[in-house]
Amino acid sequence: MKKIATLLFVSILGGALTLGSYKLFFEETAIQAAQNGKAQQQSFIPVNNSNSVYGTNADFTEAAEKTVHAVVHVKNVAVFKGPRNIWEYYQYGNNGGRALQGAGSGVIITPDGYIVTNNHVIEGASEIEVTLNNNKTYKAEVIGSDPQTDIALIKVDAEDLDYIPFGDSDNAQLGEWVLAVGNPFNLKSTVTAGIISAKARDLNARDNSPQSFIQTDAAINPGNSGGALVNINGELIGINTAISSPSGSYIGYAFAVPSNIARKIVEDIMEYGDVQKGILGIRGGSITPEAVKEYGLSTSQGVYIGMVRPGSGAEKAGLEQGDIIRQIDNIKIKKFSDLSGYIGSKRPGDEVLVKILRDGNEKELKVMLTKLESYRIPAIGVEVSNATSEELKLLNANNGVKINQILSENLPEAELVGAIITEINNKKIYNIQDVEEVILSRRSSDPIVITYLDTKGEKQRMIWR
Template sequence: MKKIGNLLLASVLGGAITLGSYQLIFDKEAIPATFTASPNENSFLPVSNSNLYGTNVDFTEAAEKTVHAVVHVKNVAVFKGPRSIWEYYQYGNSGGRALQGSGSGVIITPDGYIVTNNHVIDGANELEVTLNNNQTYKAEVIGTDKISDIALIKVDAENLEYIPFGDSDNTKLGEWVLAVGNPFNLKSTVTAGIISAKARDLNVQDNSPQSFIQTDAAINPGNSGGALVNINGELIGINTAITSPSGSYIGYAFAVPSNNARKIVEDIIEFGDVQQGILGIRGGSTINISPDIKAEYNVNTAQGVFVSEVTLGSGAQKAGIKTGDVIRKIDNIDIKSFSELTGYINSKRPGDKVLVKVLRDGDEKEINVELTKNEIYVASMLGLEFKNATKEELKKFKTDNGVFINGTTMKNLPENELVGSLVTQVNSKKVGSIDDIKNALANRDTGDPIYIKYLDKTGKEQSMLWQ
C-alpha cells in the first residue's frame, strides 16, 4: 500500500508540474513580458517598464468595402495643332491627335457621382470610367476646382457601390490608412500606411496655403484621384500629389482632406461653383514672426497664427479681431499654423459662423465670426493683390469687366501707379473676378510668360509682362 501511495503521489506531482509548465508556456498572462530602457535600476533617466504589445490591425474589411467603389478614369484629349516639331512632321499642321491620360476616381453616391483630381480630367474631350467589375461608362464633367485639384464627374448608373465620407478633422498622426486606386485599368489596388502629417502646405500653386494629409501609403501617378480611407472604410482624403524627382513614390504622398473635398462637391452640385468663405485676415505662424513684433504685441507663444492685418469690411474686422491677435483655436480645433487655419476655413462657406479663440496681450478671448465671401486674392508670383470690383466702380472706368489691383507685395513694383488700376485681361483672357485670375494663372504652363492688360487710374490702357 505504501508503494502504491508513493506512486500516486508521484503521479499527482508530475501532473501538477506538467500543467504548471503548460501554463508557463501558453498562458500569456502568467508572466507578462516587460522591457526596461536601462539595466540600471537606479538610473536617473526616464525608464519604461510597460508591457510589450503588438498590433494586429485587420485591413481586409476596409479593403472589401472600398475596392469596388474606386474606378479607373480615362481621359481622351484632342489637340487641334502640333505641339512639337516631331508632331508637325508626323501629323501635319492640322494635328487632331487623340492623347490618352488616366487616373482613378471615387464613387461617392449610388447614382454615379465620382470625385477625382482635376488634372486627371483636364482638357478631356471624352471621359471613360471603368468599374472594378470591368463595366465601362461614359462620364460627363459636372464641375471642377483647379485650385484644390478636385473635379466632380458623373456616370449614368444606379445602385453602385460607394464610399461614405469620413471626418478628416478627426484623423490623427500615426493612424492606419489605406490608399485605394485603380491605376492603368488594372483593377483596384490597395496599399497601407499611416498618417505622417496633417495640414501639410506644399505651395504647389500660386494661391492661399493648401492643407494636405501626408501619408506613407504608396501612391503612384495612376492612383491620382483615388481614395484614402481609414480602417472603417470611410473616405478621409482624395489622393492627389507625390513629391519626387522621378515622379514616382519615394516614401510620402498627399491627399486633399475629405472635409474639403466634400464641401467642394456640395458647392458644385448646389451652386455650380465653389463658394469660398474667408476669415478676413493676413498673417502667419507665430514661430516665424520677428522678436521685435513679438515684443511689440506681447506675443509669448510659438504656436498659433499671428494676425498681421485685418481686411476692412471682413467678418474678422466686424467681429473685433485685431492686428497683433494670435489665433489659437477655431471651433475648439487647435490651430498651430496658417495652413491648419486655411484647411479648416476652406471647409466652410460664406455666412458660416466660427468661434475663434485668440490670445491678446496674454489674455484669451473667444470671438464669434461670420465668414465673408473671398473678395481678396494675393498672386505672389506677380507680387500683386487683387480685389473684386463693383458694378458702380466698373462704370467709372467705362468697362464691363475687370479686377482691381488692391496692393503690391514686391518692393520693385510701382505701388503708387498700380494700386487702384483695373486689370481687364490676363494672357489675352478677359477677367471679371479674382476667380478668373486664379484660373488664368493655374491653367498656364509652368514657365510661360504672364501678360496683363490694365486700365490705370486715369483710364488709359497699360500692359505688363512677367517672364
C-alpha cells in the same frame, strides 16, 4: 584537538552549504531572468519594464473589400480634327484622332454615379472615360471643379454603384492606419497601407497661398491621383493628390486633400454650381522665431493677425491687428495651414468660435464668415469679381476673374467691363483671392502686367508701370 577538527569540519560544511545555496537559488534565478529578458538594472533613463507586446490588430481586409470596387480609372482624352504636330500626322494623317492626355483615379461617392477626382486629371479633356473595377466603361461629364484645391466632380450615367461614404478628416489622428486605393501606373485596383504622418501640411511654404494636406506614408504613385485615402473602417478621409519626389515616383511622402474640404467643394458644386468660399477677413501668418523676436510675442504657435479686412466678419466680431489666433471651434491652430484648412471646409454665413490671445489674455469671439464678392485694384483702376462658369465659357476662358467696374477715366470702359483677366504678372488667376495675393505680394515699384480676354474673346495684354 578532536573538538577543533570537528568545529572546523562543521564550519567548512556550513560555508559550503551556504555558498551552494546562493549559487543554486540566486545565480540560477539571475541566469534564468537574463535568459528570459527580465534582468533588472538601475538606470537614470526611464525604461518601460512592462510585458507589453507591441504590434497591431488592425485588419485591412474589410476596408479594402469595401472600397476597391468604388475606386475607378479615369482617362482624359483629347479629340482633335487635324494633326497638331509631325508625329500626329504620321500616326493619324490629316483626319485627326484621339489622344490620351492623362489618366488617374476617381472615387464614387453616390450610387447614381457622382465621382470625385483631381482637377489636374480631367483638366482640358474633350472626353472623359471611366472604367470600373468590373471592367465596365462609361463616358463621364464634368459637373464642376476647383483648381485651387485640385478637386473635380464628374458623373457617369449608372445606378446601384458601389460607393465610399465620407468620413470626418478632422478626427483623423497622427499614426492612424490608412489605405490608399487607386490605379498607379494604370494597374487596376491597387491597395497600399500606411499611417497618417502629418496633418495640415502646406507644400507651398507660403502663408499667402496656403494648402492643407494630409500626409501619409502609404505608397502613392502616378495614376493614384484622385484615388481614395480611407481609414480602416472604409470611410473616405482624403483624396490622394500629390507626391513629393524628384523622380516623380513614391519615395515615402504622399499627400491627400482632407475629406471635409473635398466634401464641402462637391456639395457646393452640386447645390450652387460653383464653390462658395467663406473668409474670416484677416491677413496674417504663422508665428516664426523672427516674429516672436520682432513683436515680443509670448507664444511660438498660432496665427498672427497682420490686418483685418474692413467690413468683414472678423472686424464686426472685434478681431484686431496683433491678435494671435490659437483655436477655431475645437481645432487647435498652430500654423496658418491649420486655419486655412478648417475655414476651407466652411461656407459664407457659417459662424465659428475664435479663441485669440491679446496682450497675454485669452478671449473668445464669434465670427460669421463672409464671402469675398469683389476686389479693387487701385494701382490699375479696376474692380474685379469671381467669374461664373457661364461667363468663362462665353469667352472660351479656362480660368480668370471678371472686370465689373472701371475706377479710372483713362481706361476704355466698353472694352474692359466684362473682360476676363486670366493672368497677372504671368501668374494664372482663378479667383479674386489670387488677385489679392499677387497684388499684395508685389513691390510697389514693380510693374503690373495684365493678360485678359476682351469682350470679343480676343487675348490682350496691358502693362502698368
